[in-house]
Amino acid sequence: MRETPNFAGWRATILHREDATTERLTRQLKLFGFHVLVQWTPLAADHLPDLILVDADQGWTGLLPWTDERAPRPLVALLGSEAPGRVAWAMDQGASAIIAKPLASSAVYPALVMALAIHRERQAIVEKIAHLEERVRMRPLVHAAVQKISHARKLDEEQAYRILRNCAMQRRLSMEQVAASIIGGAEPLPEAG
């Protein structure tokens, strides 16, 4: 079960011309506990707020201080238009939820909860992919280390692999790290068994 989201004390910036929409949105965000700032100028890259809502009808490239869809903060698009170009702009900025304009107050909270959850999920996926890529990059080292153990200890590859894995587990290191040490000679060859 996901816990009840609580935005108390969070900072939100609304990038939108001040109008009735920003007024309603501000009221609603304050109810959720946000400190709210409304501006219609590019967002500075330093001191990013905790959550950003952007007018995707009028937004332009450069309004947000990042260049790809990897938004460093949860981003919600405010969208009245149905034009595919505007939807694409919102996605290119990394929006993880849309709130339709004209604004229904009941649409705000669910969109924020979802934007936050998807943002966190995306970040977790990015981290996981980076981790897996690193492991794939190191895979030849594991293979080489297995060969080396297998040769030196006169074992088949499967047994050599098991030795390497046990060694990594005992030292609480990844197999790639242990393999790198063995190949580099920084590590004595682990004993069998």
Next chain:
Amino acid sequence: MGFLVFGRSMRDAVKIGILYSTTGPYGTMGRDCRDGAELAIDEIAARHPGRIEPVFVDPHANIDQYLEGARTLLRDQGCRHIVGTITSLARKEVIPLVEKHDGLLWYMCPYEGFEANDNVIYTGGCPNQHLLPLLDYLLPRFGRRPYLVGANYVWGWEMNRLARELIEEAGGSVLGERYLPLEETAVERIVAEIEQRRPSFILNNLVGPSSYALHAAIRALGERDPAFRPENCPVVSCDLQECELIDIGLGVATGQLCAAAYFDTVSSAENAAFKAEVSARFGASRRISSVFASAYAAVKLCAEAIIDAGTDDPAVVSRLLCAAPRSTVLGPLRIDAETRHAALPFHLGRINDEGGFDIIASEPAIVADPYLTGRRTRKPPQLRIVS
């Protein structure tokens, strides 16, 4: 000339829509709401003749008829204010129409929170006004291992979800969680599971006949096994009404607990006067439920605010309403301009043999926090135990 005066007074009368189902699974509550609303309307008519004209619509617990009824009120009858709906299902159905016509819905039942709509005034209470103080009372006294039951829609789901979160935060665990459709009365499997798992208490978010069936079955269980008597393992509700105790059967639910912002037994000057008025009209044996009192209060608030404002423009009426507390049968009622929720007292009632609730704990008016933003920084409870 007589015609002209009549014509003008009719033109001046502001129509208020009153939308309650008096039949179906929550018909008992609906009939009490309607009685409360009628009483308020008659009082207003006596004091301000010709100013307010009610338009009653009964959707008979049919969700499509709620929509149709609200449309008739807003579009055909020209109502800008609707007092009513009981379930969250019906409220959610009606709100988009109220928004479209820029009207105001006066919702006066306890609900599961997470809403604060500009076109709604909430006077029935959200979880920080009922569920949270209720758990504050129950956990130290009965234990942290409850069993949760609920009606199979958003009220039951969300109340139990929140309860589970609060219980687990308190280091407790939920021993079971089951749902029943609104009109389902087959509670045997649930009760068998309760008997087997032996919870600390039973949080009951069932509505109507399923809730009555649960109370009857737990009564029978308690007779077989004292561990399930109310003093050991109470059935605790947030929306059980005096009028429903008759449906359950007098004496059947004696000792079980319920949280509410109002009980017939509240001792206050406002309530004493109100009870005298209700007795005069409905007979001395009539017990006033919280939905009766809340519907009465909501209709009066609405009508009086319209009369004071000199217009039924919802924005003007809301502004006036939120400007200062208004005296109601629930006590002086302050409505927050931001959340549009009323601050409400908390009472915990224990069902007695006479079809009423003995109040065993109370807390003065609690400001509504519909999105529970203050939950993690909440002050320790200051329950006043009265017996």
